[in-house]
Amino acid sequence: MRKKVDADGTPAAVRARGVRVERGGRPVVDGLDLTVPARQVVGLLGPSGSGKTTLMRAVVGVQAHVTGDLQVLGRPAGSPDLRRRLGYMTQSASVYVDLTVAENLRYAAAIQGAGRDDVARVLDEVDLTGHARQLVSTLSGGERSRVSLAMALLGAPDLLVLDEPTVGLDPVLRRSLWDLFARLRDAGRSLLVSSHVMDEASRCDRLVLMRDGAVLAEGTLGELLVRTGATDAEGAFLALVDAAQAAGAA
């Protein structure tokens, strides 16, 4: 039996045991085991279709047909009291394009019970202060996704679930967002961040590699490299897939 809590008694941010999710009568996540320790940046890496988004939706409690044991911040996923403690950013920017940036944030702030100064803070964190009065429909794709990220940062969520937050961003901005994630972790938050870009692995405290709805491997990048003898995350991923297929064929 693996431990449910950290040494100091904090429950893991996410703990999944035998989680299965069916979509359209087909299991897209099947028998998934996973631990996201508290106060870490955990990267959820895997190709498109590996079940990352479905897993994240299950964690934030909007995915139907989830079975198995899925605990979030020590509570069953989807518990109403978790909704105040989560920040979720969907893969496509879920923002109102016919509102300004500030209007979007003020609505989310009203629901999260966050104040106006919090709106200013998150705008600054995603570097959109200069765009506050602009309609979202006039923003670029990358800017829209930053508005979406800013909405997830409102309040002080204990767990941030971010679905591909850096996709399509220029490298400078990507670096500044990963710096922001590290600062949030240092402030005591837990982060589950998905990406299909393997080179973002080095910015995560811990990695979860997913393929075909299951966890291929989890651990620090260093551990995975030692285990596979690879030199980077992509190499480790390929080595693990090959090993799994060899085991399956045998």
Added chain:
Amino acid sequence: MSAAWMLATTQRVLAQLRHDHRTVALVLLLPCLLLGLVAWMFDGTDVLDRFGPVLVGFFPLLVMFLVTSVATLRERTTGTLERLMTMPIGKADVVLGYALAFAVLATGQALVVVGFATWVCGMDVAGPVGLMVVVAVLNAVLGSALGLAGSALARTEFQAVQLMPAVILPQVVTCGLLMPRDQMPEVLEWVSRGLPLTYAVDAMQHIAAGSGWADVRGAVGAMALFVVGALALGVATLRRRTP
């Protein structure tokens, strides 16, 4: 449920409308155009006096149903509803917030179309004009509520636009406008009693004929019940978890 969350939603929907001048213009002016055409066509007869109030009641139901079902479908497809459902806001706050925002828009629509009908087209309402506005607003809220509930059935835009004829047109056929209800086949007359537009048309016809509150309160009460029922259906069909 929380009044703050509901009002935040209302404010947000109204802000969206504020940025969409064309939609607001269409909502406010289109009924006037259509009513103007009727007035012009039947100039010199009492058709406008008899049927004008019914049209004034019908527009908000139709328009608000369409606008709400498209708006809600947009929330579902763009992921904004999914994000809302991860937040503390209640389902009822979302539905009632929407209904309230569209009630505000509908009140504007009703006032403009009633003003246009009476002052520009010379519609002569025998009953109280204020009551006519109230019925029109109730119709609008009903339209929003049905739109919210109906959009749960629609997965695509194609389906959403076809919900309007599916939900509204059968009511137009049986509401007593095409044929007095007491002349209908008995089964259809019973069906008409279960549909909200029947009561809206009944109330408006009474107001047009000069009846006051005492004569229409039954119909208005029935409409209010339909509004409550449709809102409850809208809340019930909203799902936090989706496949």
